Structures are given as structure tokens and as C-alpha cells.
Amino acid sequence: MCGSPTAASRLTLRDAGNIIDGMKIAVLAPPWFAAPPTGYGGIEWVVSLLADGLVDAGHDVTLFASGDSQTKAELRAIHPVAPSEWIGRSFWELRHVLHCFGQAAEFDIVHDHSGPFAAALSSSIETPVVHTVHGPLAGEPGDLYDQVTKIAPRLGLISLSQNQRKPRPNYNWVANVPNALDLSVYPFRPQRGDYLLFLGRMSPDKGAHRAVAVAMEANVPLKIAGKLQEPKEQQYFDEFVAPHLGDGIEYLGEVTHGQKVELLQHARATLFPIEWEEPFGLVMIESMACGTPVIATRRGSVPEVIEHGRGGVIVDDYRIMGAALEQADRIDPLECRRLVEERYSPLRMVADYVRAYETAIERVPS
């Protein structure tokens, strides 16, 4: 630490080649759920782990999130309670993002997780901004990011997987930082159970119906859990999943964290039969952390997240998932756990992000 220099003097020190251990970092969470979230909210979990991890690593961290968040960082909130019922509304997002950006001069770096609006607005402030892209970059989201990066050319982008970058390889990428897990809440269990598990929201991309087909053909029980809220999710579920329930195929609804861990620990394997370019896929590392291998289709981030033959089995077509079961059975549960400990620990994620901040600061034109 170097006392309390101004942002300018800190930059001067850095220009002179000095490495500063404690950076002043603003982490901007999405406003819609508390960090960590009480229910659904993958981004908020990652943001929460990151903010705590940066504090543990000796940085001076301020988390901009709703007032009902819990963090080791200094918490600054303009919304006392997460405005979940207004999710996606400009007014609430604008208040939250401007609350952070209005104080940006205090920080060496602003790390945005809130979304494309903050990313676009980043060109309004002097402080360097990095932005983690949490969604896909194909189709309409990609068109929006084209607009964002045009108006904010200095913005440093961070991907969750190399595959996520494929539609837009020429953006100003400063790092690839896979997500991480708090391993303490995913206890390892060396013994496996006898059923297959599908965890994920009810959507054709995620493929609960393909998991059903695999389980039926292999004549193995299947447990399904996941988000079923939107009308589209309900329609998909009613048409392609519900008719097959019973006779060993079970839908458990949306489960709590503890229930999820129990399901993972006692499964024979987790099925991940996606048919889209998944940017990351937290479920895969959740499963491996509990000692359960993943059988996944070769799409999106899958080949980067799973080590074929160690954390799971990667197949080219979901129709051979049944045949891959025995190969999955031979995978050592301990190796699944180790893979996650090696690659998906908060310590690794924090170190990656700190390097990303340094890269972004170095790229600022002097």
C-alpha cells in the first residue's frame, strides 16, 4: 500500500514501472438481485466471490450492489433493496450505474458486471473500465455489443471462455477469466449414486428433453431440476418434458442450493446435452466439485471447461450419451474434484482478474 495517493499519482507510480499491491477497485454488480443472491442469480454469486477474494488479496475494494448484499468489501448502494420486480428497467439500472460512475475518479479500475448499458457509458469516465461479458455474443446481443464497443472503444472486455469470443474475435479483449466456485459450499462425496441428473432452466437450448431421451434409451433413472417460471419455459416443459414423467423420470422443480448439492453428490453422472454456444456453464463445475462427472455435448465452452476423460465425457451427439455412461463411471470422483480445485477456485479467478485490471490500465493511452 502507498498511503492515500490520488488516482493521478497512482497512475504516475504505475507509469514509472512500480507495481502497486493494493489497487483501488470498484466492482459494479447487476442491480437486480443481492450479492450473493438468496435464490437464482449466477452472476451475483461470481461477483460476490470476486469482491471477497479481492479483499482477501489485499486490495481496496468497493462493491456497488443493492443494500441487501453481504460483502467483505465496502458496500455502496443506491437501491436499499434489490429492485427485482423492475428487472431490466432503464430507470433502476441508470440510477445504479451512475451511482458508481459518478464516484469513478476514486478508483484505479472499475470492473463492470452489470451489463451493456454500463459498458456503453464507460467512455464517459476517465477511470479505465473492464466489463465481463456474461452472455452470448451471437445474434442480437452481438449486434448490441457492436454498438457498445463502437461508442466505448477503450473499454476492456473479458470473456468467460475462448469460445464465447468466436463471433467477435476483434473486440478489445483484455483477458479470458472462467468463473469460479466457493468450494466450501460444494462438499465432495467420493461415492456415486444410480441416477442421471439434469440441472438447468427449461429451454430447448439446455435440453432437458434430450436428457429424457438419453435416460429412456439407457433405462436409467433421471432426476430433473431447474427454473420453470416464464411462459416459454412452461410451454416447453408441458410439451417436451412433462409427458415423460413417471417411470423413473422425475421433475423436482426449482431446488435450493443445499438440495442441488445433495442431488449432485448422489448422481451417477450429470447430463449437459446443450445445443447452443453456452458462454460458460456453471453447472459443469458444480457437478465436478461434488465428485460427479459430466457427460456433455461438444458445444460452446464445454471442451474448455471439462477435461475429457478426467472431469467427464464429451460427445459429438447427445444420442451417444447413453453409450458414454460406462466411460463416465470409470472416472475417479477425486479427479473431478481436483480439476475444479485446480482451475475454478476463487483464488485463480481473483488472480486472473487482477492481471486483467493491470492489462487494462497499461492499455490506457498516456
Add this chain to the structure above:
Amino acid sequence: MCGSPTAASRLTLRDAGNIIDGMKIAVLAPPWFAAPPTGYGGIEWVVSLLADGLVDAGHDVTLFASGDSQTKAELRAIHPVAPSEWIGRSFWELRHVLHCFGQAAEFDIVHDHSGPFAAALSSSIETPVVHTVHGPLAGEPGDLYDQVTKIAPRLGLISLSQNQRKPRPNYNWVANVPNALDLSVYPFRPQRGDYLLFLGRMSPDKGAHRAVAVAMEANVPLKIAGKLQEPKEQQYFDEFVAPHLGDGIEYLGEVTHGQKVELLQHARATLFPIEWEEPFGLVMIESMACGTPVIATRRGSVPEVIEHGRGGVIVDDYRIMGAALEQADRIDPLECRRLVEERYSPLRMVADYVRAYETAIERVPS
């Protein structure tokens, strides 16, 4: 006109003291309804009149609005159809605003009507931006504008009334530009009818219930028309308006433009018993345009919009509106019309805005 110089060379010309007749102007409408709107949408009407009027005045105008808009200007749309069902959502607003700002270098000035989101983003572009504040500046909207003007200190703000500025007198105001009407669709009728009229959405601020009280005490029929969609509006209507209907007091629902004009033309007077700081109040000029005087409480923009004794009668308390009726009866319908022609014509509004653009461009640090 001066051929097709770059924005920079145009600025140089301007710096040298030359007045350029034809400015390159981008007008940014809200994305939620077509301009002009087919139904509700006061801002979209004003934007539409302005864009057409600027073209008529010889400027090179591009209107950024949804693709179902109609305009004399060049129309550029990222949303082929106004995404009304997504009103207030960041994603749709961001796509629309960035579509304009990404092309801002083509223009001498960008005139935003879309809202605080674009106002905040204005600091991301070089082209000067002016922003008409269409809502109030007290309370939470004022807090949001404090954030916006902090991050976008060069933004030029335009008020609809001097009263609207009162909570925030120190903003970077470049002009006060009252709204205007397309007088051709508000035909004048010199004869008056026998009923009182209340036009406005169902809200305590607007005061349909006070209009009811005035009509009852004066024993004069009352016709009420206005927006009744939100649960809050319904609750207010059910509790404070509906019980008094019948016996000369009538609610006509939401009316079309033509029905509104007929109602205005045949009324004895329009009641405007507001109890809030109305930023402008289009209904007042709509009524006067048709030849019908307005009886209004002295709040918000009222003393600026009505000339007491000419276009209507201003009272300090709605309870003396009944007593003011005879004074309103003595007002010459032709004077009501003339007041609107003098002060609220599109020509006047267009000239005011052009001066505002010149002021904003001159304030840009060279």
C-alpha cells in the same frame, strides 16, 4: 448551405462567426411509440412537429425513431416497429440511443427527447447534445438528473417552463422552449357549449375529483375523458370519481383525437385543477386553440401558459373555480385562439429550438 463540409469544418466556419442556415440536426425521439403516435404520446407529437418544422425551415434533419414513424425528415430506425410492449426496458432503449449516438459525428447537434438514459450517454460523443426535460425535476427524477448532469456536464438542458427549472436552477440550461400544437388539427369554434370539461389521466395530481366537486357545487354538467389503464389509476377512479357519475357528470373513457377536439370545441370551459408542479400541460393550449378558456389552479407552468383574463382564469384554490365561471364566460374565444397562434405555433417552437442549438454549439469549449 455550404456544400458538404465535415462537422469539424462546419464548426470552424461557425467559430469564424459565419451563420450557417442549414444545420445538420439529429432528433432523437423516445423509442416506445411511433412519431407521430397513433394513440397516447404527447412527447412523440411534439418531436414529430419539431422534425417537420426544422425541415420546413431548411435544415438537414434526421429523425431517429421507430420505423413505423412518419416524417419529412430522413428517418433512421433500429426498431422497425415501436416496441411499446417493452416500454422502459434498457435493452430496447440502449439499442435505439446507440443507433443515433454511433452516427453522431455526422451532425452539428443531437437533440434528445428520449430521456435521462441518452442524456447520461451524451458525454460519450463529441457532437454537442441538447436534451429537453419532459418531466418534473422534483423528488426522485431530480435525484436522477443530478447524477446525469454530473457525468454529462456539457449536456445542454432545455425546459418547457421556467417553473420546471425551479428545483434545479443551476443546471446547464440553454433555453426554455414551451411545447407547440399543430393548429390545423385543432380547428377553432367561436361558439361555446354548456358543460365543463376535464381531460387528463386519472390521478390525484391532475384532479378529476376536484373537477367533480366544482361541477357539483356550480350545478353545471361535467364531461371527463382520460387515461385509465394502470392499477393506481383504476383505484383512484373507483374511489373518487366513479361514485359521482350520473346526474350530469359523465366519464367518456379514453377518447380519440377527433373526439377530444369535439369535446373541447363544445365545452363552456376546461377545468385544470392540478395540485402538482406540471412541467407544461398540453391540455391548456389544446383547449385555447379550440376557443375554449381554461380555468386552472396556480401551480406549475399554469401562469406561464395561460394569460389570465385572455386564455383563461387562474385561481389560487380550486374551490373558487365555480365562482370564476362567469369571468371565463366573458373571455373572447378568438383571443384564446390568438394566444395559441402567437405563442404555441410550431414556427415559434422551431425558431426557439434553433436558437437553443446555436447556444449549445457556442458553449462547446474550442
